[in-house]
Amino acid sequence: MTATLDLADIQGHVLRAYARFGYPTGRYVFLNVTDAAAARRFLTDILPHLTTAVCWGEGKNEMAPPDLAVNLAFTYQGLKAVELPRASLMGFSPEFAEGMKARQDILGDDGVSAPEHWDPVWRDHLTRRDKDVHIAVLLHARMPAPAANTPEAIALAFRLSQQRLDQGLRWLRNLIADSGDGVTILGGHRGPDGELLDYQDVQTVLENGIPTAKEHFGYTDGIGDPVIAGVPYDADRVAGRGKQMDNGQWEPLAPGEFIFGHLDEAQEYPPAPLPRLLARNGTYMVYRKLHENIASFDAFLEREAAKAYPFEGGKELLAAKFVGRWRDNGAPLVTAPDPASKKAFDQRFAAASAQEQDKMLSDFTYDQDMSGARCPFSGHIRRINPRASLELGHQPGDPPGSFSRMNGAFDTPGALANRRRLMRRGLPYGEVRDRSRNDGNHGIIIMLLNADIARQFEFVQQQWVNYGNDFHAGNDKEIILGNHSADTRFASKAVLQVEPTGDQVPYLLGGIPRLVETRGGEYFFIPGMTALRMIARGIIDPT
Structure with missing residues (x-):
């Protein structure tokens, strides 16, 4: 599918995971609108400083990367606060209008993850409207x-990045x-030692002062x-990240899955508010x-x-089963399913070029692992992006316990999963000072971009993270992100399958604790640059 994107009209945050481009530190600031006209003046003033998605480099139509990348988004209440017409507001999706807290039952934000336990910046507006989050910078x-x-x-270079962030604030x-x-x-972001900050700091995890691609559990991320x-x-990064085709090749996904005003995988334009220029080149952002x-x-x-694995390398093998990738370099389990094959993978990986390494990490399918013997059905990467592994059925004549792909039901092998894909942005926050404690200030800020919050993010969170029926796993939750219950009567489990033709017995991973807790979040709209200029001038006309 060919597509032409106006990169100068799309905010850079939409198409760039900044950490991959040399931006290891970030600071997220949230604003409350107190006066609509003055807020539009602020938008007018910040507009020339916003970072677009244009190419960086030295060629034609390229620009030098900025020292500080700046992007901006609105909540639904924020769009109301800057006086968007009611007819335009009504065109936004119901889940965006309701906001994340109202969707807590769908998202599984219960128990310790319930909104009453969130950081004050995300909680205080429940009782005070002057604490509403309206704009994210x-x-x-x-x-x-x-x-x-x-x-x-x-x-030293990393510390200079932090200094640039201080200057930016x-x-x-x-x-x-x-x-x-x-x-x-707005203040109220929990920081180190319980202090409350006026911003949310994020940065790559450091090892001996050196930035890494890790998160705090130790997995290579992103x-x-x-x-x-x-x-x-991204033209050279399609294999394993785009969509699988019948001929075994990969093609980029349709832009409309993520950006308004463009065709999606169904060859339709995603539902969007009017006028068209308000929505075009914008997207929804889920901040958690x-x-x-x-x-x-x-x-x-x-x-x-x-x-489960009482042998040398067994602990790291089990950690890999939790996610579907080995912690040290992100090697996929479907390619390196055990310590011996992982050793061979590492040898090839060390000798490969950067482009070859990238392909080794991303270019795989579950075609040879339909039983879940290598990457469990409750593993993180299989739940978030099952690729073509859901479009399966037992066909007449197949051996017992085997699976084969349904024939003729879909134009592309991963058509079902392609409608649920999510672009991911964000960075870890905090520092783990004591691994023997759960408290402290450490985790990850995840920002997920999609054109349809209900069809993409909420479906994945509700049906694939906190429920397992689509994976023939009953109500088993995803191991890392699942909202596992503290009540032992409803303890979570996951089954570690084995090769169907072998003589091993599957292992029941029982009593999974809640490994991740929600501490806040909201739904945002990231407008295109043309839309931002219209909002700043107060000239949005839905008629």
């Missing part, structure tokens, strides 16, 4: 090239003051983000702050590994 700072390839030089504060205080910064048609800097229970994770892993 997302700042990401570029790390300069180190003076030398030494740990000391790399650590000062600039934003001044911009708000100069525009007439039409917006105020590997499988979708690739859509029309993005030049997820706390990671490090002590529970480590204890559960140690306990179950001693029973």
